[in-house]
Amino acid sequence: MAQRAIMLKNQENGAAIRNVQIDDKGSHVSVDCRRFVGSVVFTNSERVDTVMLYGVADGNASLACELWIERFPNCATPCVPTFTLVVQHLRNHGTFEPQTHDRGRSRTERILRTEKQVLECVEKGPDISTRRFAAEV
DSSP, rough: OEEEOOOOOOOOTTTEOOOEETTOOOOEEOOOEEESSSSOOHHHHHHHHHHHHHHHTOOOOHHHHHHHHHHTTSOOOOOHOOOHHHHHHHHHHHSSSOOOOTTTHHHHHHHHHHHHHHHHHHHOTOOOHHHHHHHHO
16 A cells, blocks of 8 residues: 555535555555645634544543544644644643743843843944944844
């Protein structure tokens, strides 16, 4: 059986399905459950569903993906690694919320600091060249 990476478009929801396995005679054998729907952000409710299906599938992400398609045929389907990643994130952090404590200074703080530097630099020498200005700030 040869495996060809082709894209099929689902007429109902526009999702694309990849990795269709086709035998040598050209008849359809099986379809990989992963669908590409762009960068989809799943709600907390959908994330709970991924965790539940992952449990029903006894930790088998591929089976969980197939179960998702059976239960939610008209919804965007998470790719196979998403099931594992959502469960791992929940195990590590105890929440679905993104972790922001390790992302450095807040954006507002950086902007205010930069704004202050710009104003000080312009006050020192209003005739400063943009090249020197960029080097100093």
